[in-house]
Amino acid sequence: MKRVRAAVFASGSGSNFQAIIDQTDLPCEIAILVCDNPTAPVIQKAERAGIDTFIFDPGNYQSKEEYETQLVQILNQHNIQWIFLAGYMRLVDSTLLNAYEGKIINIHPSLLPDFPGIDAIGQALREGVSVTGVTVHYIDEGIDTGPIIAQKSLKISKKESLEELTKRIQAIEHQLYPEVIKQLIK
Numbered sequence: 459m460k461r462v463r464a465a466v467f468a469s470g471s472g473s474n475f476q477a478i479i480d481q482t483d484l485p486c487e488i489a490i491l492v493c494d495n496p497t498a499p500v501i502q503k504a505e506r507a508g509i510d511t512f513i514f515d516p517g518n519y520q521s522k523e524e525y526e527t528q529l530v531q532i533l534n535q536h537n538i539q540w541i542f543l544a545g546y547m548r549l550v551d552s553t554l555l556n557a558y559e560g561k562i563i564n565i566h567p568s569l570l571p572d573f574p575g576i577d578a579i580g581q582a583l584r585e586g587v588s589v590t591g592v593t594v595h596y597i598d599e600g601i602d603t604g605p606i607i608a609q610k611s612l613k614i615s616k617k618e619s620l621e622e623l624t625k626r627i628q629a630i631e632h633q634l635y636p637e638v639i640k641q642l643i644k
């Protein structure tokens with residue numbers, strides 16, 4: 459049977475990308491990394507793993523529609539069925555959303571709808587909440603909106619630093635994201 463093929467979109471360090479590709483029983487093949495930042499460390503991770511990369515600079519395009527149209531072409535060429543956003547620092551627009559309706563998911567380091575957007579962990583600490591967590595959700599045009607698929611919470615310890623909490627949240631992310639992928643693709 460032909461395996462499902464998926465793309466990961468990432469802009470940064472790629473620890474979630476690594477956690478996904480490290481799974482030995484993933485129900486899909488991560489066939490391509492899409493990255494909008496030519497200097498992102500995630501690119502080396504993909505190269506080390508022998509995964510194709512498509513790296514683009516949004517500044518080289520006239521509009522979002524233009525680069526998303528090219529993205530859809532590339533994803534089609536690679537027979538991609540699912541897209542996993544993992545630290546992709548860009549809003550997805552209608553061109554890509556329509557082409558992959560119900561097939562794009564994202565991970566976010568908070569219990570959405572709380573603390574959307576950047577620095578979600580810092581937002582939670584500054585707010586002084588005692589519980590935060592991780593969310594995996596389908597995406598729509600909004601910032602970290604879209605139907606929630608799974609959440610996992612953790613208690614914030616007293617005097618926990620941003621670094622400490624980030625580390626604990628990342629550990630949860632690296633477990634939860636592959637778990638959700640395994641649930642969705644069978």
Ligand code: GRF
Pocket residue numbers: 468470471472473474475544545546565566567631
């Ligand atoms: C993660 O915290 C993820 O939840 C958020 O961006 C971060 C990406 O980290 N969307 P990494 O590049 O996977 O290490």
